[in-house]
Amino acid sequence: MSGAPIKFEIPDEYRTFLPFPRLPPEIRQQIWRESVSTPGMHFVKLESRGRHWRWISLNRLAQLITQQQDTEKDDDEEDDDEIAHEVKNEVTPKPLWDTRLVPIYPNQKSDISSYHGLNKQIAALTTVCGESKAVVDNLIAKDGVLKLSNGKLVALEASSDVIYLEYFPPELFESGCGYDIDPNCSSLDNIKRVAVRYCHQWQEKPLPTVCSLCGLVHDTTGGIIYPKHLYHFLARHLPNVEEFYFVDYFLLRKPVQSNAGPGKLPTRKYQCGNRTFYEANDEHWNVKPQLVKMQTWLQDRFIRYAKASRLSRHENPEKVRFSILACEWDIVPPLSLKAQPTPPAQKGRNKRMLYEDHALRRSRRRLLRQKSRNAQLINSNAFTANVPFIFGNPNNSFDFTFTVDRRQT
Template identity: 70%
Template sequence: MHSSRIKFEIPDERTFSPFPRLPPELRQKIWREAVSTPGMSFVKLESRGRNWRWVSMNRPFSQVTPDNASTKSDDLDEIALEVKNEVAPRRLWDTRLVPISANKKSDISSYHGLNKQIAALTIACGESLDVVSSLVRKKGAVRTSNGKLLALPGSSDIIFLEYLPSELFESGCSYDIDPNCPSLDNIRRVAVRYCHQWQEKPVPSVCPLCGLVHEAASNSVVYPNHLYHFLARHLPNLEEFYFVDYFLLRKAAQSNPSSGEYYNRNLPQRKYKCGPRTYYEADDKTWDVKPQVLRMQEWLQDRFIRYSKASQLSRHQNPEKVRFGILACEWDIAPPVSLKTQYIPSTPKGRNKRVIYEDHALRRQRLRRKSRIAVPVDSNAVAANLPFVFGNPDNSFDFTFEVDWRRM
């Protein structure tokens, strides 16, 4: 027996009256949870006062060829050789953290909502003000160069970071500069864009950026050495790393493919809502992850751990505890109301301005003839009290008649 449905309305302004009677520890936890929604902020390293110019200052030009380049079996020896020959970067590059999008309206970063929530809690009550003030003053907050808060200490927010221009990010160069950005020390969760150009670029004889031939497999894969250099040297508190693959798609449901269900709701997923986009942590059961992306993730994790342990330039103390993953992106954009555009007749071809002017003059003459002809109208048929009735001989109202020729 089915019970009848209960209908009720939720008011726009919702209050919880027993909240002041809760224990103080529980109330403080609720205030902290109000600003702990996981999100993602999109920032980049911007050079102060000058553009990027990449010149490898640490290692001299070396004519390395694919014949004497190391293979996978010599990976350990290659890391040891790299660490043995490396020196501290002599180039100090003054950089700062700024939003990727210069226009605030196009910036979908979650730190905008975070700052609004903090501003609202500061005026809610004295207890919420104390909780928020203690969170903001705590050491470890990530901020932009102008002091804007990006992530609270210990939060689950992810920083989507662009630390190199696109043409350098697609290469396999090493990271031979010091960005001199103290805000990087507080980043615990970082994500970078997965570059599909790493699989499409041919193997160069000599890299035009730094003069070296970087590690490449037989299928012309360019490995980004600058990535594990940057993570190990300049993110000492890194806990999680993610590749963001914008080409990932969901798999169809394995249980009943004919049902049209594309979401496997039984598997818990980490997700980060940013405006019309939602980022999900991808796995090979729910998402169609390409094998080359997984291989690149394994390569990066292995190189990062071994390089962090061996290099004196590394500042990361626990590389084995860093969690590596892949993020997929889905867009929540409503389709347009109508895809049909209003028909606009095209301008006739082969007609000059003189012909068009004559056509307008002829049309004006026809309108003048029609306006001079008075059409008799029965005055009794007019129910409204009008000051003038067309066709009535008793009218003595003078008026002028104008026509907007631009609308003809």
């Protein structure tokens, strides 16, 4: 686990910088821009407009079957490149459904994306002064700004934010099918850094003979399902992507050794809510070999497919950087665990029995007080022989004094 964060307070007299208006305009504008450039993570997904999403049509399925048969014939004749066979027989997918970019979490209270804080900073800068408002308006008006379907700002054009993207459906993501639709979403063109969840079902699923989605037999070398749809999606629909990340939520940090040196620190870190995403390396994280193998496979297939396919829109696939992200949660223990433990209740006694016992004791005390008030004078003749002095007897003539020690009352 990472060390505790360093907390410090800035005195009130140092919270304002009076010479700021006398700085050159270029420096002031740079300061305004840097105030909203904190890297973060945003969780979005593709959502179908209107009707339910449909993966593949019957006509397109017949084309895929013919394509696979031709590929098998070519494989029998000569052992050529698999990407070459795929590109040779690929057909332009028809736009089946229109999609839009929406948050993964429907409720804002559960959404930990960093763009909520970005929008608050933008709103604050628009009210500071005219210069800050002009800088903000200029940043929002640029072409590379990423926005949701409702017009809400997600990432600025020059930001280093990472877009955690989910494209539907989950059964497609776990399979080895290709991405056979055109999502028709213009917002995807503005994504530069994208992250997707690493699916452990690619290794843990039993080896299928026929795909349940398209009815074809996919490449499952060594019992591993290779997601062809992933490099299809990157090459066809993310033309400006510069970095790609696999997010493995099962990655654990290696224990810190006392005799170890400083070592190689994580190059990048993204904070959002109670989660922190670190760029994982072999020195600090237990990165599994199958994860590295899948990353290498995806990078190689993406570069070759983007160069050969006429459907690809990416012009520089060699410059795309591939890496892995690990996630750590900062979970605060509930307050009830910090309180003193209450003694356990006695067995066989519940709240009702305790209430009845308490009521019985009150009634007994009330009865005793009532009897003391209604006490009768004792007959003096019955105790004359035994007691030298009897209260209430007019024949008694005994002088005495009575004192009370109030310290004992």
